[in-house]
Amino acid sequence: VIDFNPTDRIFNVLPMFHSFGLTAGTLLPLFSGIYTFHYPSPLHYQIVPEMVYTTNATILFGTNSFLAGYAKYADPYDFYSLRYVFAGAEKLYDSIRQQWLDKFGIRILEGYGATETSPVLTMNTPMFNKKGTVGKLLPGIEYKIKKIKGIAEGGELHVRGPNVFLGYYKADQPKKMQFCEDHSYNTGDIISMDEDGFVTIQGRSKRFAKVAGEMVSLTQIESYLVQKWPAYKHAVVTTPDESKGEKLILFTEHKMQKRELRTYLKSVGLTEIQCPKQIEVIHTIPLLGSGKVDYIALESQAKQSHT
Numbered sequence: 001v002i003d004f005n006p007t008d009r010i011f012n013v014l015p016m017f018h019s020f021g022l023t024a025g026t027l028l029p030l031f032s033g034i035y036t037f038h039y040p041s042p043l044h045y046q047i048v049p050e051m052v053y054t055t056n057a058t059i060l061f062g063t064n065s066f067l068a069g070y071a072k073y074a075d076p077y078d079f080y081s082l083r084y085v086f087a088g089a090e091k092l093y094d095s096i097r098q099q100w101l102d103k104f105g106i107r108i109l110e111g112y113g114a115t116e117t118s119p120v121l122t123m124n125t126p127m128f129n130k131k132g133t134v135g136k137l138l139p140g141i142e143y144k145i146k147k148i149k150g151i152a153e154g155g156e157l158h159v160r161g162p163n164v165f166l167g168y169y170k171a172d173q174p175k176k177m178q179f180c181e182d183h184s185y186n187t188g189d190i191i192s193m194d195e196d197g198f199v200t201i202q203g204r205s206k207r208f209a210k211v212a213g214e215m216v217s218l219t220q221i222e223s224y225l226v227q228k229w230p231a232y233k234h235a236v237v238t239t240p241d242e243s244k245g246e247k248l249i250l251f252t253e254h255k256m257q258k259r260e261l262r263t264y265l266k267s268v269g270l271t272e273i274q275c276p277k278q279i280e281v282i283h284t285i286p287l288l289g290s291g292k293v294d295y296i297a298l299e300s301q302a303k304q305s306h307t
Contacts, residue, residue: 001125001138002084004028004059009035009081011057013042013066015289019115020089025061042066042291049074056081063089063291065233068096071103079104086111088120090292091201091219094132095230110134112201116185118163122199133198138163144184145191151215154192154202160184190217209238209246211273216248221276224268229254233285236276237299249302250276253285 010029014021029036037055039048042062049070052060060082062070067087079085085100085108092110100106111123112134124135137143141161148155160183167179180186190202203219210216218236225234232254241247250261262275280302286294 001123001128004032004034006033008058008083009037009056010059010061011037011039011048011052011055012061013039013048014061014063015042018089018289019119020061020063020113023119024086024088043069045069046073049078052082053078053080058082059084059086061086061088063087064092064096065090065287065291067092067100067108071096071099074104076103079106082106084109086123088113091223093223093226093230095226097131112189112199114185114187116165117159117161117187118165120163121159121187128198130194130196130198133194133200135199136197137199142184145193146186148190148215151190151202151208154190154200157187157189157191157199158184159187209248211241211246211248214273216274218248221248221250221265221270221274224265224270225250225252227268228264229256233293235285235293235295235298237295237302239299239302247278248274248276249278249280251280251282251285251298251301253282255281 010025012021012025014025016022016026026036028034037051037057039051042048058081062085064087067085085106087108087110092108097108100108107129109124109129111120113119113121120138121141122135122137124130124133128136141159141163144158145155146158164185166183167177169176170178190208192200192202203217207218208215209218218238221236222234232252234250234252234254236248236250238246238248256279258279261279265275286297288294
């Protein structure tokens with residue numbers, strides 16, 4: 001679905017310990033006879049754009065966080081040679097997509113996958129591209145969407161195909177392969193699919209909270225916060241609550257008052273239940289090496305503050 005060829009030059013900043021950096025950034029060019037340049041850290045936001053320019057790279061892989069950092073410091077001419085920029089591993093925000101289009105004239109192609117699927121499942125392409133989606137499923141992938149109680153639109157995505165792993169070796173039986181049911185992998189992601197086959201990620205099943213009996217998407221809340229305050233990072237986690245089951249806690253780099261937050265979220269159509277009850281302003285939202293938000297660290301911090 002993408003015309004990689006030996007005239008391309010891939011610039012890879014993604015770490016090899018992450019499946020995206022290993023398969024797309026390393027193995028793909030090696031098996032395809034494509035020149036590839038590896039840079040050791042994706043966090044060098046001022047250096048990477050210069051190196052892309054110097055190497056005349058035509059393909060760049062990144063995450064939303066990394067691409068946001070490069071756009072902030074890059075000269076508009078640094079990315080003149082790029083013909084493809086692929087985003088994955090985390091949600092691509094509209095503000096970053098538009099910034100790349102306005103500043104560099106580049107349309108970021110967003111995809112989606114998992115380590116267990118080697119790792120790509122869906123991808124936007126130059127021919128089939130729809131803003132706000134992660135594209136269409138790649139050829140040869142079978143799927144089913146399992147309905148989840150309390151979630152009206154879409155469901156949990158299960159996939160099967162030649163790129164999907166067989167199962168896990170787990171600690172309870174370390175020498176035995178525990179195969180997936182029907183050789184189908186449960187991604188744990190809640191998705192919806194339109195009539196043209198474009199997939200939209202609603203959020204992780206673990207990224208939904210049950211507050212007063214209602215299912216609340218933490219990813220949806222975060223996306224609204226990014227729309228309002230795109231210059232800062234925001235993350236919503238939960239802690240147990242005796243009266244309502246779970247309580248929403250917002251970690252943010254932006255100083256805001258609870259009344260300001262509630263007023264804004266209600267103005268975009270969210271309910272009182274979907275408004276975080278606690279705000280923790282921190283200097284920097286912690287990230288994993290892959291560029292994703294370190295929710296485990298934030299959940300641990302939330303539990304400590306809760307106790």
